Amino acid sequence: MTKTWKVHPAAMAFPRMPTAAYNELKSDIAANGIRVPILINKKADTILDGRNRVLVAHDLNLTDAEIPIEVFTGKPEEEVGEIISRNIHRRHLTDDQRVAIVAKLRGPQLTKEAEEREKAGKAANPVFNSTQGRTWRQVAAEADVSQHKARSALMTAKHARFELDMVIAGKAKLAKAHANAKAKAKKSSKPKPQKSLRERVEAKFLRFMESFPVTDYREVRAILRELLAKTER
Numbered sequence: 001m002t003k004t005w006k007v008h009p010a011a012m013a014f015p016r017m018p019t020a021a022y023n024e025l026k027s028d029i030a031a032n033g034i035r036v037p038i039l040i041n042k043k044a045d046t047i048l049d050g051r052n053r054v055l056v057a058h059d060l061n062l063t064d065a066e067i068p069i070e071v072f073t074g075k076p077e078e079e080v081g082e083i084i085s086r087n088i089h090r091r092h093l094t095d096d097q098r099v100a101i102v103a104k105l106r107g108p109q110l111t112k113e114a115e116e117r118e119k120a121g122k123a124a125n126p127v128f129n130s131t132q133g134r135t136w137r138q139v140a141a142e143a144d145v146s147q148h149k150a151r152s153a154l155m156t157a158k159h160a161r162f163e164l165d166m167v168i169a170g171k172a173k174l175a176k177a178h179a180n181a182k183a184k185a186k187k188s189s190k191p192k193p194q195k196s197l198r199e200r201v202e203a204k205f206l207r208f209m210e211s212f213p214v215t216d217y218r219e220v221r222a223i224l225r226e227l228l229a230k231t232e233r
Contacts, residue, residue, distance in 0.1 A: 005040060005047045005054065010083045010105050015097065015169055017052045026056045034062075037070035039086070041079065048072055048079055049086045080105050084142060096174040099143040100167040103153035106142065110135040111154075152178040159185040 017025065034057065038050035047054060057067050074082060084105060088098055114135045140150035156164045156177045163177035195203070212220050 007047045007051050010080045029056050037068040039070045042071045095145045099145045099149045099153040102139050102143040103157040107157050156181040
C-alpha cells in the first residue's frame, strides 16, 4: 500500500477502537475485503471516515486498488457534521462519551449560530427574545442524550476541556467533570455589575412575554395597558 492520507481532526476526536474490536475488524477485512468505502476529502487528501479500516489495510499490506474510496461532495463546513453522523452511533460509546464528543466538535459553532439567531430575533422584535434551537438542544439531539447531559457537556467543554477529553477517552464520568467545570467557572467568574432598574424591568418583561405564544402578544399587551391604567388611578 503506497497511499498516505491525513486524518481529519474531528475524526481523531473519537476514541480509538478497542483492541478486541480492531482484531475482529482485521479478521473480517482479511476474509472479505473492505466493504464500507473510506470517506475522503480528495482535495486535501484527508480521511473523514474510515481511519481504522485504513490502519487495517496497512497491517494487511493491501494495495490502493483494494481500498474502496468515497469522495466527500459536501461543503467544508459540513465535514464535522458528516463525521459525527457516521461515527456517533457506530462505535461502542457511552452516553457520556457521545455527548462530550458532540459538545467538543459542534459546541463552538452551534453556540455562535444560536447567538446570531438570538441577536437577529431581538433586532426584528425587541419583545420576542428568540431562544429556539438552543445549542444544548441541538447537542442533545445529535448525541441522542438528555438535554441535562448536553448542558453539562457544553459547560465542561467551555470551562474544563481537559476533563472533557478524559470523558471522551472513557477515563472519567461526565457528572464529575461537570462538577469540576462548575468549580472552575465559579473561581474564575468576576462579580457582575449591578443592572439599572430599567434593565431589570426590561429583562423581566421579556421573560414574561416569552411565556406566551407570539400569537397572544397583542392581547397580552392590551391587558397590561389596562392593568397599568388601573394602578395609575
